[in-house]
Amino acid sequence: MSGTKAPGWLAIEAEVLRRIHSRDWPPGSAIPNEADLAADFGVARATVNRALQSLAESGILDRRRKAGTRVALHPVRKATLNIPILRHEIEAQGMVHGYTLVSQQESAAPPQVTSALRLPDGTSLMHLRALHLADNRPYAYEDRWLNTAAVPGIAEVDLSLINANEWLVANAPFTAGDFALSATSADATEAAALGTPVGTALLTLERTTWNGGEPITWVMLCFAPGHRMRTEL
Amino acid sequence: MSGTKAPGWLAIEAEVLRRIHSRDWPPGSAIPNEADLAADFGVARATVNRALQSLAESGILDRRRKAGTRVALHPVRKATLNIPILRHEIEAQGMVHGYTLVSQQESAAPPQVTSALRLPDGTSLMHLRALHLADNRPYAYEDRWLNTAAVPGIAEVDLSLINANEWLVANAPFTAGDFALSATSADATEAAALGTPVGTALLTLERTTWNGGEPITWVMLCFAPGHRMRTEL
DNA sequence: CAGTGGTCTAGACCACGAT
């Protein structure tokens, strides 16, 4: 009963996908277990396992011990966005990256930040504001609160020369993080930094990171108008 | 020289991560080959392979035949956004989903749409506009162009009763797609549909899908003000 | 050419969880 004869677990994956799309295995239905499929395809069970695990990771299949493998009723599409270092993102477009530290001072973080970092209200953190430029034009405005106590070595770094994020990814790994995208209207500060009218729609990225329960940083990035984050599905 | 004794490829992954974070294996450096690591850890090579493949998928490691495995210089963070069916997203928040088809008509698609779908300029497509409601309040405005010729069966569907996307995911699988997020200012139509002032910042999602080279649909979703797309890292 | 990761096999044991 084998379908394709091509080698490789990718062929198995493709054949399973074909049977799903062709309605041999409609959404919600159970498919044969790994051992049976391995016999059908004439391969080892481990090979089938790899194919099915890949499809499960994509959300196409639901797998549970004892219950078996089923075609997902509502395949939840997953879009994987690459979040590169801004300098690389800009240079990849053939532009020159520029970086300007607008302000740096220790002060009490606002409730929005402390709650995101799960720190007590009023905790004092290092507040950084910076502007990223692409070919000398504003690219993104960065508002960051940094828990210097949790990042040894950051105190000696001149953050007007190196972008905080770039230093952090190279020197302070994180183990967990939150990430959110939204659209916001430019306030006076952001508008001035990005050279746009107040109220312009800005794509805004917020990220909070921890290292083993220790809060590292909260950062908000407002991209210049028209910015798009793309990916393939 | 084994580090941890805990079983499982996850333990291997954790130990490798530990060595990277602890600077035993600094960014850019090569790490031992799979066979050596397997001997060090006292496991089979396949187990090491699984751990290293997982880290490579995360962007932590760069692997190439013959060249070996290296710690990535610039770990590109990947944020995986779940793009569920809107009805599920709304119901998951304990709200009631509503759906209203605003308009449906066949007409020539604008250049923006035809070029995204890689169709000839002026191709006639089915144009759908709809509104998604959560507890009777506007949740997202949908503007869709549908290539009915590529989706057999869609002609008989009453799209005022079932959301086009929901029908498509269940009946018309796609093999490739483009996906983009941006921030836009609400135009008159969007503002009226969402009940917000013109110019409000809206998080906007665009998606184009194909099935084996055959264009299926182009859709733009404008979420109500304040909408956030979140994920963990 | 030769070293490395990519994959496959046949078999085994185990953990989970539906019944």
Add this chain to the structure above:
DNA sequence: TCGTGGTCTAGACCACTGA
């Protein structure tokens, strides 16, 4: 309880690619 997927093993061959 016991079927199912999850994982591991020891060994093997192959594909790619740096030297």
